[in-house]
Amino acid sequence: MGRFLVYNVQDILASLKITRTQLTVLGDVSRSDYNRNIYSLGSATNFSIIKTLQGDDAGKMVKAYLAHGKVLSKGKNRGTFAASIQVFVHLEQKVLRSGALPQASSQPTVNYDSLRDTFTRLCARYADNKKASARNRHAPQRARSQKDPAA
Numbered sequence: 794m795g796r797f798l799v800y801n802v803q804d805i806l807a808s809l810k811i812t813r814t815q816l817t818v819l820g821d822v823s824r825s826d827y828n829r830n831i832y833s834l835g836s837a838t839n840f841s842i843i844k845t846l847q848g849d850d851a852g853k854m855v856k857a858y859l860a861h862g863k864v865l866s867k868g869k870n871r872g873t874f875a876a877s878i879q880v881f882v883h884l885e886q887k888v889l890r891s892g893a894l895p896q897a898s899s900q901p902t903v904n905y906d907s908l909r910d911t912f913t914r915l916c917a918r919y920a921d922n923k924k925a926s927a928r929n930r931h932a933p934q935r936a937r938s939q940k941d942p943a944a
Contacts, residue, residue, distance in 0.1 A: 811844055818854045819843050821877040828877050831867050838863065851882045 806813060822839050824830045830839070842861050846854050855874055858864060880886050884905040 814849050814851050815843050817851045817881055820881050821874045828874050
């Protein structure tokens with residue numbers, strides 16, 4: 794089975810000297826499966842901008858980020874980060890068919906618990922497939938060693 798790293802969020806916040814909301818906003822505006830960075834604004838620049846923002850409403854802080862001079866100077870390449878806010882702030886995700894683009898809000902919303910359950914099932918299935926693959930890969934070697942004990 795694979796290894797997992799466990800982090801204590803409070804230790805990370807203390808080390809970075811930011812709030813939980815600032816960490817959420819950093820996740821919202823950084824490159825992820827849900828959006829891209831604003832062109833030429835990397836993690837370090839985003840972090841320095843977000844560290845100056847105050848508040849406990851991630852949505853308002855993202856708007857403040859978008860209004861920041863460094864972000865405004867990038868012009869029309871700005872985004873709204875609506876998808877990442879939905880996932881990281883509201884803990885909801887739209888179900889999409891492969892290759893489909895998000896359209897109307899008529900698609901079902903999946904909450905965190907169902908995502909975690911799906912992830913757990915997929916991890917178990919991955920582990921089973923990995924074991925089966927290892928058995929299949931070693932089967933010819935076992936067959937040879939049973940035929941020829943000197944091998």
